[in-house]
Amino acid sequence: MMKKLEKQNTTKQRILYLSLVLGTCYLLFGAALLIKNDIGHSVYGILQKGFTAFPVLAVLITRKITKDKSPWRFSLKVWKRPGLWLFCAFVPGILIALGAGLYFMIFPEAFSGSFHYGGLFTLAGAEAEGVMQLDSPVQFWIVTIAISAVFIPIQLLELGEEIGWREYLLPKQIERYGLRRAVLVNGLLWGIAHMPLIYFGFNYSLDNPGAPWSNMVMMLLVCMTLGIILSYVMVISGNVMYPAIVHGVVNVIGEVAVYLSVTEKSGLLGPNPTGLIGMSGLILCAAVMFCKISTGFSLQNLKSMVN
Structure with a gap:
Protein backbone atom coordinates (compact mmCIF):
# COMPACT_ATOMS: atom_id res chain seq x y z
CA MET A 1 0.00 0.00 0.00
CA MET A 2 2.82 2.42 0.91
CA LYS A 3 4.61 1.78 -2.38
CA LYS A 4 1.38 2.39 -4.26
CA LEU A 5 0.85 5.71 -2.47
CA GLU A 6 4.46 6.75 -3.14
CA LYS A 7 4.06 5.91 -6.82
CA GLN A 8 0.84 7.93 -7.03
CA ASN A 9 2.53 10.89 -5.34
CA THR A 10 5.49 10.69 -7.73
CA THR A 11 3.10 10.68 -10.68
CA LYS A 12 1.33 13.73 -9.26
CA GLN A 13 4.66 15.52 -8.80
CA ARG A 14 5.77 14.71 -12.32
CA ILE A 15 2.51 15.88 -13.90
CA LEU A 16 2.32 19.03 -11.79
CA TYR A 17 5.91 20.02 -12.62
CA LEU A 18 5.36 19.53 -16.36
CA SER A 19 2.02 21.36 -16.24
CA LEU A 20 3.64 24.36 -14.58
CA VAL A 21 6.65 24.56 -16.90
CA LEU A 22 4.98 23.75 -20.21
CA GLY A 23 1.84 25.66 -19.23
CA THR A 24 3.84 28.82 -18.51
CA CYS A 25 5.83 28.57 -21.76
CA TYR A 26 2.79 27.98 -23.95
CA LEU A 27 0.58 30.54 -22.23
CA LEU A 28 3.22 33.18 -22.91
CA PHE A 29 3.60 31.81 -26.44
CA ILE A 46 9.43 37.53 -20.61
CA LEU A 47 9.42 34.04 -22.11
CA GLN A 48 13.03 34.31 -23.26
CA LYS A 49 14.43 35.87 -20.08
CA GLY A 50 12.37 33.72 -17.75
CA PHE A 51 12.97 30.41 -19.53
CA THR A 52 15.82 29.40 -17.23
CA ALA A 53 13.91 30.41 -14.09
CA PHE A 54 10.59 28.68 -14.89
CA PRO A 55 11.84 25.10 -14.18
CA VAL A 56 13.28 25.85 -10.74
CA LEU A 57 10.18 27.87 -9.81
CA ALA A 58 8.04 24.93 -10.92
CA VAL A 59 10.10 22.63 -8.67
CA LEU A 60 9.62 24.90 -5.65
CA ILE A 61 5.87 25.11 -6.24
CA THR A 62 5.56 21.36 -6.85
CA ARG A 63 7.53 20.53 -3.70
CA LYS A 64 5.33 22.88 -1.69
CA ILE A 65 1.99 21.62 -3.02
CA THR A 66 2.86 17.90 -2.87
CA LYS A 67 4.88 18.21 0.36
CA ASP A 68 7.83 16.63 -1.38
CA LYS A 69 10.70 16.28 1.10
CA SER A 70 13.06 14.37 -1.19
CA PRO A 71 16.70 15.52 -0.93
CA TRP A 72 18.14 18.13 -3.27
CA ARG A 73 20.81 16.55 -5.46
CA PHE A 74 23.08 19.55 -5.52
CA SER A 75 26.59 20.42 -4.33
CA LEU A 76 29.09 23.06 -5.41
CA LYS A 77 31.97 20.74 -4.46
CA VAL A 78 32.69 19.65 -8.03
CA TRP A 79 36.40 19.49 -7.27
CA LYS A 80 35.75 16.21 -5.44
CA ARG A 81 35.53 14.52 -8.86
CA PRO A 82 38.22 16.28 -10.91
CA GLY A 83 38.00 13.87 -13.83
CA LEU A 84 34.28 14.42 -14.23
CA TRP A 85 34.71 18.19 -13.87
CA LEU A 86 37.35 18.20 -16.60
CA PHE A 87 35.01 16.26 -18.87
CA CYS A 88 32.05 18.57 -18.22
CA ALA A 89 34.08 21.77 -18.50
CA PHE A 90 36.17 20.96 -21.59
CA VAL A 91 34.83 18.07 -23.69
CA PRO A 92 31.56 19.75 -24.82
CA GLY A 93 33.51 22.82 -25.94
CA ILE A 94 36.03 20.70 -27.84
CA LEU A 95 33.25 18.78 -29.58
CA ILE A 96 31.49 22.02 -30.55
CA ALA A 97 34.74 23.46 -31.92
CA LEU A 98 35.32 20.30 -33.95
CA GLY A 99 31.76 20.46 -35.27
CA ALA A 100 32.27 24.07 -36.36
CA GLY A 101 35.59 23.15 -37.95
CA LEU A 102 33.93 20.32 -39.88
CA TYR A 103 31.21 22.68 -41.08
CA PHE A 104 33.73 25.23 -42.37
CA MET A 105 35.76 22.46 -44.04
CA ILE A 106 32.65 21.35 -45.94
CA PHE A 107 31.58 24.93 -46.68
CA PRO A 108 34.86 26.93 -46.81
CA GLU A 109 33.11 29.85 -48.50
CA ALA A 110 31.04 30.34 -45.33
CA PHE A 111 34.13 31.14 -43.21
CA SER A 112 34.74 34.90 -42.90
CA GLY A 113 38.25 34.71 -41.44
CA SER A 114 37.28 37.06 -38.63
CA PHE A 115 35.29 37.01 -35.42
CA HIS A 116 32.39 39.49 -35.29
CA TYR A 117 32.17 39.60 -31.52
CA GLY A 118 29.70 42.48 -31.48
CA GLY A 119 26.98 39.92 -32.16
CA LEU A 120 27.54 38.34 -28.75
CA PHE A 121 26.85 41.67 -27.06
CA THR A 122 23.67 41.99 -29.10
CA LEU A 123 22.50 38.64 -27.73
CA ALA A 124 23.04 39.99 -24.24
CA GLY A 125 20.84 42.99 -25.03
CA ALA A 126 23.62 45.53 -25.61
CA GLU A 127 24.48 47.31 -28.82
CA ALA A 128 28.09 46.93 -29.87
CA GLU A 129 30.25 46.33 -32.89
CA GLY A 130 33.63 44.72 -33.13
CA VAL A 131 35.66 42.54 -35.46
CA MET A 132 38.78 40.55 -34.68
CA GLN A 133 40.87 39.12 -37.50
CA LEU A 134 41.86 35.51 -36.94
CA ASP A 135 45.53 34.90 -37.60
CA SER A 136 45.31 31.49 -35.92
CA PRO A 137 41.86 29.83 -35.80
CA VAL A 138 43.26 26.97 -33.69
CA GLN A 139 44.61 29.36 -31.06
CA PHE A 140 41.27 31.22 -31.12
CA TRP A 141 39.35 28.02 -30.38
CA ILE A 142 41.74 26.97 -27.61
CA VAL A 143 41.19 30.29 -25.84
CA THR A 144 37.43 30.11 -26.42
CA ILE A 145 37.21 26.58 -25.03
CA ALA A 146 39.21 27.64 -21.95
CA ILE A 147 36.97 30.67 -21.34
CA SER A 148 33.77 28.64 -21.68
CA ALA A 149 35.14 26.02 -19.26
CA VAL A 150 35.54 28.53 -16.42
CA PHE A 151 32.63 30.87 -17.17
CA ILE A 152 31.05 30.12 -13.80
CA PRO A 153 28.26 32.79 -13.85
CA ILE A 154 26.58 31.16 -16.86
CA GLN A 155 27.05 27.69 -15.36
CA LEU A 156 25.30 28.83 -12.18
CA LEU A 157 22.56 30.46 -14.25
CA GLU A 158 21.87 27.17 -16.02
CA LEU A 159 21.15 25.57 -12.65
CA GLY A 160 17.62 26.89 -13.10
CA GLU A 161 16.89 24.59 -16.02
CA GLU A 162 18.98 21.70 -14.75
CA ILE A 163 17.40 21.63 -11.29
CA GLY A 164 14.01 21.33 -12.96
CA TRP A 165 14.68 18.90 -15.77
CA ARG A 166 17.54 16.74 -14.53
CA GLU A 167 17.65 17.09 -10.72
CA TYR A 168 13.91 16.93 -10.03
CA LEU A 169 12.07 15.45 -13.00
CA LEU A 170 14.57 12.86 -14.28
CA PRO A 171 14.58 10.62 -11.14
CA LYS A 172 10.78 10.52 -11.16
CA GLN A 173 10.82 9.62 -14.86
CA ILE A 174 13.38 6.88 -14.19
CA GLU A 175 11.03 5.43 -11.60
CA ARG A 176 8.16 5.53 -14.09
CA TYR A 177 9.84 4.54 -17.36
CA GLY A 178 13.20 2.97 -16.57
CA LEU A 179 16.48 4.74 -17.27
CA ARG A 180 16.83 4.55 -21.05
CA TRP A 190 12.73 19.60 -22.66
CA GLY A 191 12.76 20.18 -26.41
CA ILE A 192 8.99 20.72 -26.50
CA ALA A 193 9.41 23.41 -23.83
CA HIS A 194 11.83 25.20 -26.22
CA MET A 195 9.40 25.26 -29.16
CA PRO A 196 7.77 28.65 -28.41
CA LEU A 197 11.21 30.30 -28.34
CA ILE A 198 12.31 28.63 -31.57
CA TYR A 199 9.09 29.64 -33.33
CA PHE A 200 10.02 33.29 -32.80
CA GLY A 201 13.55 32.82 -34.14
CA PHE A 202 15.57 32.02 -31.03
CA ASN A 203 18.79 30.08 -31.80
CA TYR A 204 18.01 29.94 -35.55
CA SER A 205 17.62 32.18 -38.55
CA LEU A 206 14.03 32.54 -39.74
CA ASP A 207 15.50 32.61 -43.26
CA ASN A 208 16.21 28.86 -43.02
CA PRO A 209 14.24 26.68 -45.48
CA GLY A 210 10.95 25.65 -43.90
CA ALA A 211 11.38 27.99 -40.92
CA PRO A 212 10.14 28.11 -38.24
CA TRP A 213 9.01 24.46 -38.42
CA SER A 214 12.33 23.11 -39.67
CA ASN A 215 14.09 25.03 -36.89
CA MET A 216 11.73 23.50 -34.34
CA VAL A 217 12.38 19.96 -35.57
CA MET A 218 16.14 20.55 -35.44
CA MET A 219 15.88 21.93 -31.91
CA LEU A 220 14.11 18.77 -30.80
CA LEU A 221 17.13 16.82 -32.05
CA VAL A 222 19.46 19.22 -30.23
CA CYS A 223 17.56 18.78 -26.94
CA MET A 224 17.42 15.00 -27.34
CA THR A 225 21.18 14.94 -27.96
CA LEU A 226 22.14 17.29 -25.14
CA GLY A 227 19.50 15.70 -22.92
CA ILE A 228 21.26 12.34 -23.13
CA ILE A 229 24.61 13.90 -22.21
CA LEU A 230 23.16 15.97 -19.37
CA SER A 231 21.12 13.06 -18.00
CA TYR A 232 24.09 10.69 -18.19
CA VAL A 233 26.25 13.12 -16.24
CA MET A 234 23.46 13.56 -13.69
CA VAL A 235 23.07 9.82 -13.26
CA ILE A 236 26.75 9.04 -12.73
CA SER A 237 27.32 12.01 -10.41
CA GLY A 238 24.07 12.45 -8.49
CA ASN A 239 24.93 16.16 -8.46
CA VAL A 240 23.08 18.63 -10.70
CA MET A 241 26.05 21.01 -10.72
CA TYR A 242 27.85 18.79 -13.23
CA PRO A 243 25.11 18.95 -15.93
CA ALA A 244 24.82 22.69 -15.17
CA ILE A 245 28.51 23.03 -16.08
CA VAL A 246 27.94 21.18 -19.36
CA HIS A 247 24.88 23.31 -20.10
CA GLY A 248 26.78 26.52 -19.33
CA VAL A 249 29.71 25.54 -21.54
CA VAL A 250 27.39 24.74 -24.45
CA ASN A 251 25.57 28.06 -24.10
CA VAL A 252 28.78 30.10 -23.90
CA ILE A 253 30.68 28.53 -26.78
CA GLY A 254 27.62 27.54 -28.78
CA GLU A 255 27.01 31.04 -30.14
CA VAL A 256 30.61 31.68 -31.18
CA ALA A 257 30.82 29.81 -34.50
CA VAL A 258 28.04 31.74 -36.22
CA TYR A 259 29.98 34.97 -35.76
CA LEU A 260 32.86 33.44 -37.69
CA SER A 261 30.60 32.95 -40.69
CA VAL A 262 29.95 35.31 -43.59
CA THR A 263 26.19 35.46 -43.10
CA GLU A 264 26.18 35.40 -39.27
CA LYS A 265 23.02 33.30 -39.44
CA SER A 266 22.38 30.01 -37.64
CA GLY A 267 21.50 27.40 -40.25
CA LEU A 268 20.07 23.92 -40.08
CA LEU A 269 23.51 22.43 -40.70
CA GLY A 270 25.65 24.80 -38.65
CA PRO A 271 28.08 26.25 -37.88
CA ASN A 272 26.57 26.41 -34.37
CA PRO A 273 25.88 23.17 -32.44
CA THR A 274 22.19 23.80 -33.16
CA GLY A 275 22.85 22.61 -36.72
CA LEU A 276 23.28 19.00 -37.81
CA ILE A 277 26.97 19.25 -38.77
CA GLY A 278 27.78 21.65 -35.95
CA MET A 279 26.46 19.18 -33.37
CA SER A 280 27.91 16.07 -34.99
CA GLY A 281 30.51 15.66 -32.23
CA LEU A 282 27.83 16.00 -29.57
CA ILE A 283 25.66 13.42 -31.36
CA LEU A 284 28.53 10.94 -31.35
CA CYS A 285 29.16 11.58 -27.64
CA ALA A 286 25.46 11.14 -26.85
CA ALA A 287 25.31 7.88 -28.82
CA VAL A 288 28.23 6.45 -26.85
CA MET A 289 26.69 7.52 -23.55
CA PHE A 290 23.29 6.11 -24.43
CA CYS A 291 24.85 2.75 -25.29
CA LYS A 292 26.57 2.71 -21.88
CA ILE A 293 23.36 3.31 -19.95
CA SER A 294 22.22 0.14 -18.20
CA THR A 295 18.51 -0.69 -18.26
CA GLY A 296 18.90 -2.11 -14.75
CA PHE A 297 19.88 1.21 -13.22
CA SER A 298 17.34 2.06 -10.51
CA LEU A 299 16.12 5.26 -8.89
CA GLN A 300 17.74 4.14 -5.64
CA ASN A 301 21.13 4.08 -7.38
CA LEU A 302 20.60 7.69 -8.41
CA LYS A 303 19.61 8.74 -4.89
CA SER A 304 22.60 6.97 -3.37
CA MET A 305 24.99 9.06 -5.47
CA VAL A 306 24.02 12.28 -3.71
CA ASN A 307 26.28 11.72 -0.72
Missing part, protein backbone atom coordinates in the same frame (compact mmCIF):
# COMPACT_ATOMS: atom_id res chain seq x y z
CA GLY A 30 -0.14 32.15 -27.05
CA ALA A 31 -0.20 35.65 -25.62
CA ALA A 32 2.71 36.74 -27.81
CA LEU A 33 0.93 35.35 -30.89
CA LEU A 34 -2.33 37.15 -30.08
CA ILE A 35 -0.64 40.47 -29.29
CA LYS A 36 1.40 41.21 -32.41
CA ASN A 37 2.57 44.70 -31.45
CA ASP A 38 5.27 45.95 -29.10
CA ILE A 39 3.47 44.39 -26.14
CA GLY A 40 3.65 41.05 -27.92
CA HIS A 41 7.40 41.44 -28.21
CA SER A 42 7.51 42.22 -24.49
CA VAL A 43 5.64 38.99 -23.73
CA TYR A 44 8.19 37.10 -25.82
CA GLY A 45 10.92 38.86 -23.85
CA ARG A 181 13.27 5.55 -21.83
CA ALA A 182 13.32 8.22 -19.12
CA VAL A 183 16.40 9.86 -20.63
CA LEU A 184 14.72 10.05 -24.05
CA VAL A 185 11.40 11.30 -22.67
CA ASN A 186 13.22 13.90 -20.58
CA GLY A 187 15.08 15.26 -23.60
CA LEU A 188 11.95 15.25 -25.76
CA LEU A 189 9.87 17.18 -23.22
Whole structure:
Protein backbone atom coordinates (compact mmCIF):
# COMPACT_ATOMS: atom_id res chain seq x y z
CA MET A 1 0.00 0.00 0.00
CA MET A 2 2.82 2.42 0.91
CA LYS A 3 4.61 1.78 -2.38
CA LYS A 4 1.38 2.39 -4.26
CA LEU A 5 0.85 5.71 -2.47
CA GLU A 6 4.46 6.75 -3.14
CA LYS A 7 4.06 5.91 -6.82
CA GLN A 8 0.84 7.93 -7.03
CA ASN A 9 2.53 10.89 -5.34
CA THR A 10 5.49 10.69 -7.73
CA THR A 11 3.10 10.68 -10.68
CA LYS A 12 1.33 13.73 -9.26
CA GLN A 13 4.66 15.52 -8.80
CA ARG A 14 5.77 14.71 -12.32
CA ILE A 15 2.51 15.88 -13.90
CA LEU A 16 2.32 19.03 -11.79
CA TYR A 17 5.91 20.02 -12.62
CA LEU A 18 5.36 19.53 -16.36
CA SER A 19 2.02 21.36 -16.24
CA LEU A 20 3.64 24.36 -14.58
CA VAL A 21 6.65 24.56 -16.90
CA LEU A 22 4.98 23.75 -20.21
CA GLY A 23 1.84 25.66 -19.23
CA THR A 24 3.84 28.82 -18.51
CA CYS A 25 5.83 28.57 -21.76
CA TYR A 26 2.79 27.98 -23.95
CA LEU A 27 0.58 30.54 -22.23
CA LEU A 28 3.22 33.18 -22.91
CA PHE A 29 3.60 31.81 -26.44
CA GLY A 30 -0.14 32.15 -27.05
CA ALA A 31 -0.20 35.65 -25.62
CA ALA A 32 2.71 36.74 -27.81
CA LEU A 33 0.93 35.35 -30.89
CA LEU A 34 -2.33 37.15 -30.08
CA ILE A 35 -0.64 40.47 -29.29
CA LYS A 36 1.40 41.21 -32.41
CA ASN A 37 2.57 44.70 -31.45
CA ASP A 38 5.27 45.95 -29.10
CA ILE A 39 3.47 44.39 -26.14
CA GLY A 40 3.65 41.05 -27.92
CA HIS A 41 7.40 41.44 -28.21
CA SER A 42 7.51 42.22 -24.49
CA VAL A 43 5.64 38.99 -23.73
CA TYR A 44 8.19 37.10 -25.82
CA GLY A 45 10.92 38.86 -23.85
CA ILE A 46 9.43 37.53 -20.61
CA LEU A 47 9.42 34.04 -22.11
CA GLN A 48 13.03 34.31 -23.26
CA LYS A 49 14.43 35.87 -20.08
CA GLY A 50 12.37 33.72 -17.75
CA PHE A 51 12.97 30.41 -19.53
CA THR A 52 15.82 29.40 -17.23
CA ALA A 53 13.91 30.41 -14.09
CA PHE A 54 10.59 28.68 -14.89
CA PRO A 55 11.84 25.10 -14.18
CA VAL A 56 13.28 25.85 -10.74
CA LEU A 57 10.18 27.87 -9.81
CA ALA A 58 8.04 24.93 -10.92
CA VAL A 59 10.10 22.63 -8.67
CA LEU A 60 9.62 24.90 -5.65
CA ILE A 61 5.87 25.11 -6.24
CA THR A 62 5.56 21.36 -6.85
CA ARG A 63 7.53 20.53 -3.70
CA LYS A 64 5.33 22.88 -1.69
CA ILE A 65 1.99 21.62 -3.02
CA THR A 66 2.86 17.90 -2.87
CA LYS A 67 4.88 18.21 0.36
CA ASP A 68 7.83 16.63 -1.38
CA LYS A 69 10.70 16.28 1.10
CA SER A 70 13.06 14.37 -1.19
CA PRO A 71 16.70 15.52 -0.93
CA TRP A 72 18.14 18.13 -3.27
CA ARG A 73 20.81 16.55 -5.46
CA PHE A 74 23.08 19.55 -5.52
CA SER A 75 26.59 20.42 -4.33
CA LEU A 76 29.09 23.06 -5.41
CA LYS A 77 31.97 20.74 -4.46
CA VAL A 78 32.69 19.65 -8.03
CA TRP A 79 36.40 19.49 -7.27
CA LYS A 80 35.75 16.21 -5.44
CA ARG A 81 35.53 14.52 -8.86
CA PRO A 82 38.22 16.28 -10.91
CA GLY A 83 38.00 13.87 -13.83
CA LEU A 84 34.28 14.42 -14.23
CA TRP A 85 34.71 18.19 -13.87
CA LEU A 86 37.35 18.20 -16.60
CA PHE A 87 35.01 16.26 -18.87
CA CYS A 88 32.05 18.57 -18.22
CA ALA A 89 34.08 21.77 -18.50
CA PHE A 90 36.17 20.96 -21.59
CA VAL A 91 34.83 18.07 -23.69
CA PRO A 92 31.56 19.75 -24.82
CA GLY A 93 33.51 22.82 -25.94
CA ILE A 94 36.03 20.70 -27.84
CA LEU A 95 33.25 18.78 -29.58
CA ILE A 96 31.49 22.02 -30.55
CA ALA A 97 34.74 23.46 -31.92
CA LEU A 98 35.32 20.30 -33.95
CA GLY A 99 31.76 20.46 -35.27
CA ALA A 100 32.27 24.07 -36.36
CA GLY A 101 35.59 23.15 -37.95
CA LEU A 102 33.93 20.32 -39.88
CA TYR A 103 31.21 22.68 -41.08
CA PHE A 104 33.73 25.23 -42.37
CA MET A 105 35.76 22.46 -44.04
CA ILE A 106 32.65 21.35 -45.94
CA PHE A 107 31.58 24.93 -46.68
CA PRO A 108 34.86 26.93 -46.81
CA GLU A 109 33.11 29.85 -48.50
CA ALA A 110 31.04 30.34 -45.33
CA PHE A 111 34.13 31.14 -43.21
CA SER A 112 34.74 34.90 -42.90
CA GLY A 113 38.25 34.71 -41.44
CA SER A 114 37.28 37.06 -38.63
CA PHE A 115 35.29 37.01 -35.42
CA HIS A 116 32.39 39.49 -35.29
CA TYR A 117 32.17 39.60 -31.52
CA GLY A 118 29.70 42.48 -31.48
CA GLY A 119 26.98 39.92 -32.16
CA LEU A 120 27.54 38.34 -28.75
CA PHE A 121 26.85 41.67 -27.06
CA THR A 122 23.67 41.99 -29.10
CA LEU A 123 22.50 38.64 -27.73
CA ALA A 124 23.04 39.99 -24.24
CA GLY A 125 20.84 42.99 -25.03
CA ALA A 126 23.62 45.53 -25.61
CA GLU A 127 24.48 47.31 -28.82
CA ALA A 128 28.09 46.93 -29.87
CA GLU A 129 30.25 46.33 -32.89
CA GLY A 130 33.63 44.72 -33.13
CA VAL A 131 35.66 42.54 -35.46
CA MET A 132 38.78 40.55 -34.68
CA GLN A 133 40.87 39.12 -37.50
CA LEU A 134 41.86 35.51 -36.94
CA ASP A 135 45.53 34.90 -37.60
CA SER A 136 45.31 31.49 -35.92
CA PRO A 137 41.86 29.83 -35.80
CA VAL A 138 43.26 26.97 -33.69
CA GLN A 139 44.61 29.36 -31.06
CA PHE A 140 41.27 31.22 -31.12
CA TRP A 141 39.35 28.02 -30.38
CA ILE A 142 41.74 26.97 -27.61
CA VAL A 143 41.19 30.29 -25.84
CA THR A 144 37.43 30.11 -26.42
CA ILE A 145 37.21 26.58 -25.03
CA ALA A 146 39.21 27.64 -21.95
CA ILE A 147 36.97 30.67 -21.34
CA SER A 148 33.77 28.64 -21.68
CA ALA A 149 35.14 26.02 -19.26
CA VAL A 150 35.54 28.53 -16.42
CA PHE A 151 32.63 30.87 -17.17
CA ILE A 152 31.05 30.12 -13.80
CA PRO A 153 28.26 32.79 -13.85
CA ILE A 154 26.58 31.16 -16.86
CA GLN A 155 27.05 27.69 -15.36
CA LEU A 156 25.30 28.83 -12.18
CA LEU A 157 22.56 30.46 -14.25
CA GLU A 158 21.87 27.17 -16.02
CA LEU A 159 21.15 25.57 -12.65
CA GLY A 160 17.62 26.89 -13.10
CA GLU A 161 16.89 24.59 -16.02
CA GLU A 162 18.98 21.70 -14.75
CA ILE A 163 17.40 21.63 -11.29
CA GLY A 164 14.01 21.33 -12.96
CA TRP A 165 14.68 18.90 -15.77
CA ARG A 166 17.54 16.74 -14.53
CA GLU A 167 17.65 17.09 -10.72
CA TYR A 168 13.91 16.93 -10.03
CA LEU A 169 12.07 15.45 -13.00
CA LEU A 170 14.57 12.86 -14.28
CA PRO A 171 14.58 10.62 -11.14
CA LYS A 172 10.78 10.52 -11.16
CA GLN A 173 10.82 9.62 -14.86
CA ILE A 174 13.38 6.88 -14.19
CA GLU A 175 11.03 5.43 -11.60
CA ARG A 176 8.16 5.53 -14.09
CA TYR A 177 9.84 4.54 -17.36
CA GLY A 178 13.20 2.97 -16.57
CA LEU A 179 16.48 4.74 -17.27
CA ARG A 180 16.83 4.55 -21.05
CA ARG A 181 13.27 5.55 -21.83
CA ALA A 182 13.32 8.22 -19.12
CA VAL A 183 16.40 9.86 -20.63
CA LEU A 184 14.72 10.05 -24.05
CA VAL A 185 11.40 11.30 -22.67
CA ASN A 186 13.22 13.90 -20.58
CA GLY A 187 15.08 15.26 -23.60
CA LEU A 188 11.95 15.25 -25.76
CA LEU A 189 9.87 17.18 -23.22
CA TRP A 190 12.73 19.60 -22.66
CA GLY A 191 12.76 20.18 -26.41
CA ILE A 192 8.99 20.72 -26.50
CA ALA A 193 9.41 23.41 -23.83
CA HIS A 194 11.83 25.20 -26.22
CA MET A 195 9.40 25.26 -29.16
CA PRO A 196 7.77 28.65 -28.41
CA LEU A 197 11.21 30.30 -28.34
CA ILE A 198 12.31 28.63 -31.57
CA TYR A 199 9.09 29.64 -33.33
CA PHE A 200 10.02 33.29 -32.80
CA GLY A 201 13.55 32.82 -34.14
CA PHE A 202 15.57 32.02 -31.03
CA ASN A 203 18.79 30.08 -31.80
CA TYR A 204 18.01 29.94 -35.55
CA SER A 205 17.62 32.18 -38.55
CA LEU A 206 14.03 32.54 -39.74
CA ASP A 207 15.50 32.61 -43.26
CA ASN A 208 16.21 28.86 -43.02
CA PRO A 209 14.24 26.68 -45.48
CA GLY A 210 10.95 25.65 -43.90
CA ALA A 211 11.38 27.99 -40.92
CA PRO A 212 10.14 28.11 -38.24
CA TRP A 213 9.01 24.46 -38.42
CA SER A 214 12.33 23.11 -39.67
CA ASN A 215 14.09 25.03 -36.89
CA MET A 216 11.73 23.50 -34.34
CA VAL A 217 12.38 19.96 -35.57
CA MET A 218 16.14 20.55 -35.44
CA MET A 219 15.88 21.93 -31.91
CA LEU A 220 14.11 18.77 -30.80
CA LEU A 221 17.13 16.82 -32.05
CA VAL A 222 19.46 19.22 -30.23
CA CYS A 223 17.56 18.78 -26.94
CA MET A 224 17.42 15.00 -27.34
CA THR A 225 21.18 14.94 -27.96
CA LEU A 226 22.14 17.29 -25.14
CA GLY A 227 19.50 15.70 -22.92
CA ILE A 228 21.26 12.34 -23.13
CA ILE A 229 24.61 13.90 -22.21
CA LEU A 230 23.16 15.97 -19.37
CA SER A 231 21.12 13.06 -18.00
CA TYR A 232 24.09 10.69 -18.19
CA VAL A 233 26.25 13.12 -16.24
CA MET A 234 23.46 13.56 -13.69
CA VAL A 235 23.07 9.82 -13.26
CA ILE A 236 26.75 9.04 -12.73
CA SER A 237 27.32 12.01 -10.41
CA GLY A 238 24.07 12.45 -8.49
CA ASN A 239 24.93 16.16 -8.46
CA VAL A 240 23.08 18.63 -10.70
CA MET A 241 26.05 21.01 -10.72
CA TYR A 242 27.85 18.79 -13.23
CA PRO A 243 25.11 18.95 -15.93
CA ALA A 244 24.82 22.69 -15.17
CA ILE A 245 28.51 23.03 -16.08
CA VAL A 246 27.94 21.18 -19.36
CA HIS A 247 24.88 23.31 -20.10
CA GLY A 248 26.78 26.52 -19.33
CA VAL A 249 29.71 25.54 -21.54
CA VAL A 250 27.39 24.74 -24.45
CA ASN A 251 25.57 28.06 -24.10
CA VAL A 252 28.78 30.10 -23.90
CA ILE A 253 30.68 28.53 -26.78
CA GLY A 254 27.62 27.54 -28.78
CA GLU A 255 27.01 31.04 -30.14
CA VAL A 256 30.61 31.68 -31.18
CA ALA A 257 30.82 29.81 -34.50
CA VAL A 258 28.04 31.74 -36.22
CA TYR A 259 29.98 34.97 -35.76
CA LEU A 260 32.86 33.44 -37.69
CA SER A 261 30.60 32.95 -40.69
CA VAL A 262 29.95 35.31 -43.59
CA THR A 263 26.19 35.46 -43.10
CA GLU A 264 26.18 35.40 -39.27
CA LYS A 265 23.02 33.30 -39.44
CA SER A 266 22.38 30.01 -37.64
CA GLY A 267 21.50 27.40 -40.25
CA LEU A 268 20.07 23.92 -40.08
CA LEU A 269 23.51 22.43 -40.70
CA GLY A 270 25.65 24.80 -38.65
CA PRO A 271 28.08 26.25 -37.88
CA ASN A 272 26.57 26.41 -34.37
CA PRO A 273 25.88 23.17 -32.44
CA THR A 274 22.19 23.80 -33.16
CA GLY A 275 22.85 22.61 -36.72
CA LEU A 276 23.28 19.00 -37.81
CA ILE A 277 26.97 19.25 -38.77
CA GLY A 278 27.78 21.65 -35.95
CA MET A 279 26.46 19.18 -33.37
CA SER A 280 27.91 16.07 -34.99
CA GLY A 281 30.51 15.66 -32.23
CA LEU A 282 27.83 16.00 -29.57
CA ILE A 283 25.66 13.42 -31.36
CA LEU A 284 28.53 10.94 -31.35
CA CYS A 285 29.16 11.58 -27.64
CA ALA A 286 25.46 11.14 -26.85
CA ALA A 287 25.31 7.88 -28.82
CA VAL A 288 28.23 6.45 -26.85
CA MET A 289 26.69 7.52 -23.55
CA PHE A 290 23.29 6.11 -24.43
CA CYS A 291 24.85 2.75 -25.29
CA LYS A 292 26.57 2.71 -21.88
CA ILE A 293 23.36 3.31 -19.95
CA SER A 294 22.22 0.14 -18.20
CA THR A 295 18.51 -0.69 -18.26
CA GLY A 296 18.90 -2.11 -14.75
CA PHE A 297 19.88 1.21 -13.22
CA SER A 298 17.34 2.06 -10.51
CA LEU A 299 16.12 5.26 -8.89
CA GLN A 300 17.74 4.14 -5.64
CA ASN A 301 21.13 4.08 -7.38
CA LEU A 302 20.60 7.69 -8.41
CA LYS A 303 19.61 8.74 -4.89
CA SER A 304 22.60 6.97 -3.37
CA MET A 305 24.99 9.06 -5.47
CA VAL A 306 24.02 12.28 -3.71
CA ASN A 307 26.28 11.72 -0.72
